[in-house]
Amino acid sequence: MSSSILFRVRPILFSVLMLGAGHNLFFVLLPVRLKQSGVDESMIGFAMSLFAVGNILAGLWASRIVIRVGHVRAFVTTSATLSSIAIAHSYLDDVWVTALLRLLAGFCLYASLIILESWLSVLCDRRTRGRIFGLSQICFSLGFGTAPLFLNVAGGYDVRIFGIVSVLLSFALVAMSMTRLPAPEIPASACVMSLRRLWACSPEGMITGFCAGLVGAASISLVSLYAFEKGLVGIWLAIVLGSYQLGVLVTQLPSGWLADRFDKGAVAIGLMLLGMLGNALIVLDAYYSLPQIALVALFILSGGAGAALFPLAVTQVFDRIGAGEALPATATLKVLLGVGGILGPLIAGFLMHRYGVVALYCFIVAVHAAALLLLLVRSYRSIRRETGLQPQLRDRRHGGGPSLSGLQSGADS
Structure with missing residues (x-):
């Protein structure tokens, strides 16, 4: 794999790293925040499960945003919304509001990843796609796995960590806003x-x-x-x-x-x-x-x-x-x-x-x-x-199959 392709896709890989870190901090912080507010486990599970519903909605509707404003603006929109959600969580601890924000966060995160992965695909070819997508997954996992270290920086489950989440997501937004990568072809249909x-x-x-x-x-x-x-x-x-x-x-x-x-x-x-x-x-x-x-x-x-x-x-x-x-x-x-x-x-x-x-x-x-x-x-x-097609092709090459003239004479008779 040449270094040129890695150099070209580095803004995307960096953004994936930041999204992975922000994604895990949401999962680490929110259940504890709700528990400290006296919410029972069943309601916490319900609120957190709406994230997956947002994922499905992103799969269904994210392409509509791209068709409307293009890849760069679509990514900026979803990342900026995620950053705003992080700040909102530092002020709001109602379980129903949290559930709604998890639904919106699930949509925005997966929409961002859909945009980045489709972008990554058109920048790679068949010879490099597997390794580039592998690096993308590693970047997401590194961000996801190292994010809990911020708990040590803040001294535990501090609401100020939501501010760190917002900063990380803003880094991803800036990286893609300033990129000079050619935008992928916009699909003709939003479906x-x-x-x-x-x-x-x-x-x-x-x-x-x-x-x-x-x-x-x-x-x-x-x-x-x-x-x-x-x-x-x-x-x-x-x-x-x-x-x-x-x-x-x-x-x-x-x-x-x-x-x-x-x-x-x-x-x-x-x-x-x-x-x-x-x-x-x-x-x-x-x-x-x-x-x-x-x-x-x-x-x-x-x-x-x-x-x-x-x-x-x-x-x-x-x-x-x-x-x-x-x-x-x-x-x-x-x-x-x-x-x-x-x-x-x-x-x-x-x-x-x-x-x-x-x-x-x-x-x-x-x-x-x-x-x-x-x-x-x-x-x-x-x-x-x-293997079933190979004998037929071999017969045609060696004259084993019926010729066009033979078929024509048979039809004439």
């Missing part, structure tokens, strides 16, 4: 890409993207319950809670490198196998206790396998569409991610209530296995279709 069209372009990308939503949301939302049940403390607890994002640092660049050189469907199959193995061993730990360091390594491995899925899904789709379809395709993938983000915690939470906390990782194994089966079926059908 998201239909699921049928997305399936026709890349069924593998669609399967991988939905799996990423199911696995990612369940892991991030419910891993703390598993860690609490296991009695993890100290540094081991911190690593396990951040394992989904820490795993990105282990798996993202290798998977992006492989995706740029080999079939992306095969890379997706490999990630599914890795996720199945890692999570199955976590389930095994519930019955045959593993050393704590080995358990933490498994969390990082399984988290990395899940976190690498969505960037791979995006590259699978973008390899098979035109530049004008980048924004609608990204929007539809975000909708799939959001739907998976709602269903994953709901299903996993129900299973954990019925069968215990280890059911979370049984669910994740089952999701990986189902996606793996679908990918293998698609791969098998693709191979059969290609």
Whole structure:
């Protein structure tokens, strides 16, 4: 990968880093703020869940903003709104107002990411797309993972940290406002890409993207319950809670490198196998206790396998569409991610209530296995279709098939 492409996309990568940091600080601060205000856990969960609803709405409607004002102004609008929401949270602690702001924040954050990812896609080609999107995911994860360090700067859960969130989001806004990058082609239609069209372009990308939503949301939302049940403390607890994002640092660049050189469907199959193995061993730990360091390594491995899925899904789709379809395709993938983000915690939470906390990782194994089966079926059908066409083409080259003159004479008779 040449340094020129990295130099060109650095404003986008920097903005993704800032968005990741601001995103995590919202999740860290708001539940504690509401709890200190006397709000019960069920209402806190309701308020926080509206973020995923905003994600889906962004997938459906973000392209309308881009068509109306263009990519730069659309990004400035959504980032500035996020920055304003951060300041509003420092003054408002009513649970219903917080829920409304989480809905708006979910829309603005995902709209910003949709704009940046579609922009990133048209600046890359097939040879570099996997690694560039891998770097983008690493930047988001670095921002997400290092954001809690600001708690030490402020001396704990201080409302002034919302001001830091606003500053970080403003940095992203400034970086993209001053960029000289060519803006992507504005789509002719504000509609998201239909699921049928997305399936026709890349069924593998669609399967991988939905799996990423199911696995990612369940892991991030419910891993703390598993860690609490296991009695993890100290540094081991911190690593396990951040394992989904820490795993990105282990798996993202290798998977992006492989995706740029080999079939992306095969890379997706490999990630599914890795996720199945890692999570199955976590389930095994519930019955045959593993050393704590080995358990933490498994969390990082399984988290990395899940976190690498969505960037791979995006590259699978973008390899098979035109530049004008980048924004609608990204929007539809975000909708799939959001739907998976709602269903994953709901299903996993129900299973954990019925069968215990280890059911979370049984669910994740089952999701990986189902996606793996679908990918293998698609791969098998693709191979059969290609091998079925080869004899026909060979016959035509060697005169084995019927000639046009023969068909014509047969028709005349």
